[in-house]
Amino acid sequence: MVQPATKTPQSDDASLPGALPSSAVCRRARQSRDPRFDGRFIVAVRTTGIYCRPICPARMPREDNVSYFVNAAAAQDAGYRPCRRCRPESALSLPEWTMASDTVMRGLRMIESGWLSRNNTVALAAALDVSERHLNRLFQQELGTTPKSVARWTRARLAKGLITSSAMTMSDVAFHAGYGSLSRFNQEIRDVFKQTPTALRKAKEPSGGECVRLTLSIRGPYDFDWVFAYLHKRALSGLEEVHGEAGRWLFRRRFTDAQGRHHWLEVHQQTGALQVVLPLTDVPLHDLLTRIRRVFDLHADGETIHDFLCKDARLGAVVRAAPGLRVPGAWDGFETAVRAVLGQQVSVERGTVLADKMVARYGKGSFPSPAQLCDKPIGELGMPGRRGQAIALLAQQVRDGSVSFDDSSHFDEVQKQLQAIAGIGPWTANYIRMRVLKDPDAFPDNDWVVLKVLQCSAAKARAQSERWQPWRAYALMYLWYASSLAVQPETLKE
Numbered sequence: 001m002v003q004p005a006t007k008t009p010q011s012d013d014a015s016l017p018g019a020l021p022s023s024a025v026c027r028r029a030r031q032s033r034d035p036r037f038d039g040r041f042i043v044a045v046r047t048t049g050i051y052c053r054p055i056c057p058a059r060m061p062r063e064d065n066v067s068y069f070v071n072a073a074a075a076q077d078a079g080y081r082p083c084r085r086c087r088p089e090s091a092l093s094l095p096e097w098t099m100a101s102d103t104v105m106r107g108l109r110m111i112e113s114g115w116l117s118r119n120n121t122v123a124l125a126a127a128l129d130v131s132e133r134h135l136n137r138l139f140q141q142e143l144g145t146t147p148k149s150v151a152r153w154t155r156a157r158l159a160k161g162l163i164t165s166s167a168m169t170m171s172d173v174a175f176h177a178g179y180g181s182l183s184r185f186n187q188e189i190r191d192v193f194k195q196t197p198t199a200l201r202k203a204k205e206p207s208g209g210e211c212v213r214l215t216l217s218i219r220g221p222y223d224f225d226w227v228f229a230y231l232h233k234r235a236l237s238g239l240e241e242v243h244g245e246a247g248r249w250l251f252r253r254r255f256t257d258a259q260g261r262h263h264w265l266e267v268h269q270q271t272g273a274l275q276v277v278l279p280l281t282d283v284p285l286h287d288l289l290t291r292i293r294r295v296f297d298l299h300a301d302g303e304t305i306h307d308f309l310c311k312d313a314r315l316g317a318v319v320r321a322a323p324g325l326r327v328p329g330a331w332d333g334f335e336t337a338v339r340a341v342l343g344q345q346v347s348v349e350r351g352t353v354l355a356d357k358m359v360a361r362y363g364k365g366s367f368p369s370p371a372q373l374c375d376k377p378i379g380e381l382g383m384p385g386r387r388g389q390a391i392a393l394l395a396q397q398v399r400d401g402s403v404s405f406d407d408s409s410h411f412d413e414v415q416k417q418l419q420a421i422a423g424i425g426p427w428t429a430n431y432i433r434m435r436v437l438k439d440p441d442a443f444p445d446n447d448w449v450v451l452k453v454l455q456c457s458a459a460k461a462r463a464q465s466e467r468w469q470p471w472r473a474y475a476l477m478y479l480w481y482a483s484s485l486a487v488q489p490e491t492l493k494e
Contacts (some may be wrong), residue, residue: 017070017144019098026068030054036303039092039219042069044080051075056086070094073153074144081194089157092217094143095301097440097470102410103128104142107135108150109407113290116151117178127408155179156192158286163189163200166212168280170197176285212285216274216293219302221324224249224269226481227296230328233348234339237356238365244269251295253331255288256366257281267292274298294329294438302326305440305471309478312467314492318478325477333405333436334398335367340431341391341424342383357381370399390423397421405432411439434473443472449483450476453492 020041021029029037033055044051044067051072052058069075072088082088093112099105107128110116115124124147125135136146143150159177162168168176174185189197228249232242241252249269254262265288266277276292278285293299302324309319330336342358343351355367362368362376373395378388397403403417411433418429427444434442444450445462454461468475482492 017074017140018100018142019094020068020070020144023068026054027063027066030066031060033057039094040098042072042075042088043067044069044075044078049080050083051080051088052083053086053088053091056083058083058085070143071145071150071153072157073149076153076192077145077149082192089160090217092219093299095219095304096299097301097304099142101138101142103130103135104138106408106410107139107147111147111151111154112286112293113407114178114284114286115407116147117155117180117286121147127406152188153192155286156188158289159185159189159197160193160200161214162212162285163197165214168212172280173197176280178284178286210280212278212280214276214278214289215270216276216289216296216298218273218298219300220272221302221306222272222326223322223324226322226325226477227328228269231295234352236352236359236367239359239367253295255283257283265292267296291331295331297326297329297438299438300326300440300474305474308471309468309475312475314464315468315475315478318482318492322478322481325474325481327434327438327440327473327477329438330405330436332367334370334395336436337394337398337405337418337432338367338373338391340428340435341387341394343431344387344425344428346383354381354383370395374399386423390421393421394418394424405436409437411437411442434476440474441470441472443468443476447476450479453479453483 020026021037026037026041026043028034029040030043035055037054039053041054042051043054043056045061045065046067047061047065051069067078069078071094072082072091096105096108099108107124110124110127115127121135122132125132128135130138139146139150155178159173159179162173162176163170166173170185171182174182177185179185179188186197189195189200193200225246228242228244228251231240231251235242239254241250243250247269251267252264254264256262259282261281263279263281265279268275268277274292274296276289278288306319306323310316312319338358339351339355342354346354358378358381359365359367361381362372374392376392378391379385381388394403397417398405403414405414414437415429415433418424418432419426427446430442430444433439434444443462443465445465446458450461451458454464456464465472465475479492
C-alpha cells in the first residue's frame with residue numbers, strides 16, 4: 001500500500017523557495033497543463049505520494065492535496081516518488097534566470113558537470129568562495145533542497161536514461177552517470193525510483209551496440225539553422241565537422257580518452273530536439289553531455305528570451321522574423337578563449353585558418369593545451385606579435401591556475417583578469433564571457449557589426465543595449481543576424 005508523504009501544501013508565497021513561481025501561478029499552470037512551465041516546478045500529490053510534471057496527463061488532483069516544489073530533488077527530500085507516467089526525469093532543467101543567487105547558479109552548473117561525483121560539498125563551497133553552511137542555506141532559499149540532493153537527482157536521471165536506452169552493463173551505467181561504486185548506484189536508483197536498475201531495464205527493451213543514443217530536449221523556439229551554421233563556419237579541421245542543410249543537420253566532434261585514443265561523437269537534428277550518438281569510452285558520458293548542452297545552448301529559456309526581445313521597438317521585427325537564435329557555447333573554454341584572441345580584428349574565416357595552423361603546428365592534430373602554448377612564438381602563424389604574446393600569456397595564466405574558465409568562475413572577475421593581459425581588450429573579454437562563461441548578458445559594445453547595424457558609437461551602443469538586459473548576448477545574435485540581411489529593418493537605425 002502506498003504511504004503518502006506528510007508534506008503539507010505550500011500556500012504562503014513568502015515561504016516558497018526563490019526560484020519557485022507563486023502558488024497561484026503554479027495552480028493555473030498545472031490546471032491548464034501549460035507546457036511553458038514544464039521544468040519550472042514539480043507538482044506533488046499528498047494522497048498518492050507521487051510527484052509529477054505540470055503537464056502530466058493523469059487525473060487532475062484537488063488543489064488542497066497538492067504541494068509545489070522547485071525541482072524533483074526537493075520533492076524527493078519530502079518523501080515523494082516520481083510519476084511513471086509523465087517521468088519527471090525527462091523534464092528540462094530549471095532555467096538559470098529564475099535564480100536570484102549567482103552562487104546557486106554557478107553551483108548548479110558545477111553539479112551538472114559532475115563535481116559532486118568527484119568531490120564533497122565542502123569542496124564545492126570552497127570553489128564557490130562560501131562556507132558549506134552558507135551554500136546549503138542558499139540552495140534551500142532558492143531551490144528548497146541541498147546541493148547533495150540535487151547531485152543525487154542529477155546522477156539518477158542520467159542513469160535511468162542510460163539503463164532504458166542502451167545495453168550497457170550496470171557497472172558501465174554507474175561509471176558514466178557519475179557514481180563512485182556499483183553499490184552506491186544500486187542504492188540511489190532504488191531510493192529515487194523505488195525500483196531496482198534491473199526492473200527499470202525490463203520496462204523498456206534496450207538497443208545494443210558500442211554507442212549510446214540519447215535525445216536532448218530543447219526549450220523552443222530554437223533556430224537549428226542558425227546554430228549549426230554558426231558552428232559550421234567555425235569548425236576546426238580534423239576536430240569538428242558540420243554537415244547538412246535545413247532540417248537535416250549533423251555536428252561531429254572529436255575527443256580524446258584517457259589513453260590518448262581519438263573518438264567521434266555526433267549530434268543530429270530532430271524535430272524539436274537533438275539526438276546525440278556517444279561512443280562508450282573511459283570518458284564519462286555526463287562530461288560529454290555537459291559539453292554538448294553548452295555548445296548548443298540547451299539551458300537557455302527560449303520562450304522567455306523570445307517574448308522579451310519581441311517587445312523591443314528596435315529588435316522586435318528581426319526577432320519575430322528569426323525566432324530562436326541561440327548563443328553557441330564552447331566545447332573547451334581555453335580553446336575558445338584562444339580562438340577569440342586569434343579572431344581579433346580579422347574575419348571569422350581568417351581566425352579559423354589561424355586556429356587550424358595552431359592545431360597543426362603545436363597540437364599535433366589536437367588543439368594545443370596551455371602548457372604547449374606557453375613558450376611558443378605564436379606570431380609565426382601569421383598575426384601581429386602582440387596578439388601572439390597575448391595568447392602565450394593567457395596560456396601561462398591558465399596553466400598556473402590564475403585564470404580559470406570552469407563553472408565556478410565569476411563573470412566580472414574573469415573579464416577583469418583577461419583585460420589585464422596585454423593584447424586582450426574589451427571585445428575579446430566580452431566574447432569569452434559570452435561563449436565560454438555563458439553569461440546571457442555579455443555584450444561587446446565595440447563589435448564592428450554592432451556599430452555598423454546600429455550606426456552609432458560604442459558608447460551609444462552600450463547605452464542602447466541596456467534596454468536588452470538581461471539578454472544582451474541574445475540581442476547581439478540578432479544584430480549579427482540583421483547584418484546578414486540585404487535590407488536591414490528601419491527600426492534598427494536611430
